[in-house]
Amino acid sequence: MTGTDLFTTDTSGLAIDIGRLQQRLADLAAIGAIEGTEGSARLALTDEDKEGRDLVVGMMTDLDMTVTVDAIGNVIATMAGQIDGPPVMCGSHIDTVRTGGRYDGNLGVLAGLEVVEVLRSAGITPYRPIAVGIFTDEEGARFAPDMLGSLVYVGGMALEEALDITAIDGARLGDELDRIGYNGPMPVPGPAPHAFVELHIEQGPVLEVEGITIGAVDGVQGISWQEVTVSGQSNHAGTTPMNLRKDPGYVAAACASFIRELAIDLGHPQVSTCGRMQFAPNLVNVVPASATFTVDLRNTDEAALQEAEQRFAEFLASTAAAEGCTYEVEELARFEPVVFDPKVVDLVADTAAALGHSVRRMPSGAGHDAQMFARVCPTAMVFTNSKDGLSHNPLEYTAPDDLEAGANVMLHVLLALAAD
Numbered sequence: 001m002t003g004t005d006l007f008t009t010d011t012s013g014l015a016i017d018i019g020r021l022q023q024r025l026a027d028l029a030a031i032g033a034i035e036g037t038e039g040s041a042r043l044a045l046t047d048e049d050k051e052g053r054d055l056v057v058g059m060m061t062d063l064d065m066t067v068t069v070d071a072i073g074n075v076i077a078t079m080a081g082q083i084d085g086p087p088v089m090c091g092s093h094i095d096t097v098r099t100g101g102r103y104d105g106n107l108g109v110l111a112g113l114e115v116v117e118v119l120r121s122a123g124i125t126p127y128r129p130i131a132v133g134i135f136t137d138e139e140g141a142r143f144a145p146d147m148l149g150s151l152v153y154v155g156g157m158a159l160e161e162a163l164d165i166t167a168i169d170g171a172r173l174g175d176e177l178d179r180i181g182y183n184g185p186m187p188v189p190g191p192a193p194h195a196f197v198e199l200h201i202e203q204g205p206v207l208e209v210e211g212i213t214i215g216a217v218d219g220v221q222g223i224s225w226q227e228v229t230v231s232g233q234s235n236h237a238g239t240t241p242m243n244l245r246k247d248p249g250y251v252a253a254a255c256a257s258f259i260r261e262l263a264i265d266l267g268h269p270q271v272s273t274c275g276r277m278q279f280a281p282n283l284v285n286v287v288p289a290s291a292t293f294t295v296d297l298r299n300t301d302e303a304a305l306q307e308a309e310q311r312f313a314e315f316l317a318s319t320a321a322a323e324g325c326t327y328e329v330e331e332l333a334r335f336e337p338v339v340f341d342p343k344v345v346d347l348v349a350d351t352a353a354a355l356g357h358s359v360r361r362m363p364s365g366a367g368h369d370a371q372m373f374a375r376v377c378p379t380a381m382v383f384t385n386s387k388d389g390l391s392h393n394p395l396e397y398t399a400p401d402d403l404e405a406g407a408n409v410m411l412h413v414l415l416a417l418a419a420d
């Protein structure tokens with residue numbers, strides 16, 4: 001079959017090989033495997049991340065794709081089309097949090113390679129090139145902010161600023177790129193794709209609870225990450241009267257409680273989380289000298305997100321003052337809500353329905369590389385089920401039927417976009 005036959009041949013029967021996709025997922029999950037679980041730990045730019053990258057790059061070269069690496073470590077593999085020009089791109093990330101599962105991010109990359117293998121096996125050359133991307137440090141678990149590689153790719157952060165970011169373990173991002181050999185020659189910002197589609201597990205319970213197979217993702221919540229350090233006076237826990245304390249631990253705990261109440265007061269879809277809290281000197285019988293904690297605020301509405309930020313700022317200021325403490329706030333990440341391209345969202349929904357799947361249009365509660373690409377090209381996402389809504393957890397699981405459904409939707413969405 002020649003490339004031009006794509007337009008005269010019925011491609012509706014094309015389908016991915018779920019066994020092959022599952023094997024690729026298992027092979028990648030074995031790198032950084034968390035003992036006794038099916039989860040993995042591959043923090044960005046660690047030795048485990050390098051090993052995972054090497055494995056997937058090997059898969060890309062085995063498929064005769066052209067592989068490039070850019071200056072922030074993003075890997076882009078391209079299957080040539082009948083014409084040159086911007087590719088239709090899919091992809092995601094393969095870095096994980098410290099307690100990661102085997103599907104988060106990995107599915108979007110490896111399903112993209114499965115799409116390429118299906119087309120090669122069928123002898124089909126798409127009209128436009130198809131590219132699969134691995135984007136650096138999507139999780140932000142080692143280097144903040146999250147979605148860092150795709151942010152730099154689209155020009156949202158200067159390369160020099162990104163390379164100088166310090167990890168939670170003290171390493172410099174640029175030095176780690178050099179160390180693992182993924183400081184590539186391709187410039188950033190990178191060229192805008194013709195379109196971008198990301199397949200991802202939902203990482204939430206909505207599809208499973210409602211009995212829906214496919215999510216046609218129409219946007220991503222805005223995200224506000226802050227790190228707050230409250231300073232007070234370290235003192236003896238037994239001899240210091242409560243009214244004479246300057247206790248940053250109390251301020252931190254009060255803030256953690258407040259942001260939960262704030263989310264309930266503002267209502268759905270506002271969510272708020274205090275995900276990390278550390279005391280110093282962190283001793284059972286000592287009023288802490290300082291407390292450092294994170295605040296994660298998210299909403300699909302920018303005005304509501306700003307209201308949440310303002311109300312938290314006012315509560316922090318008044319609570320710290322009343323306790324005689326001082327504080328500093330560092331913004332770790334701030335992204336406004338993103339609306340995906342309606343035509344691509346419609347294509348995802350219509351394709352899923354044509355394949356016989358139930359579909360729900362929905363926003364994403366988590367951040368994804370796709371939200372960065374929405375700045376530069378038509379973009380949307382495909383969601384599959386997450387059992388019990390679990391993610392960032394070794395128990396993360398998506399059934400083979402759901403993996404297959406999501407990958408087949410992406411296959412046909414990419415084919416349609418590549419024929420445009």
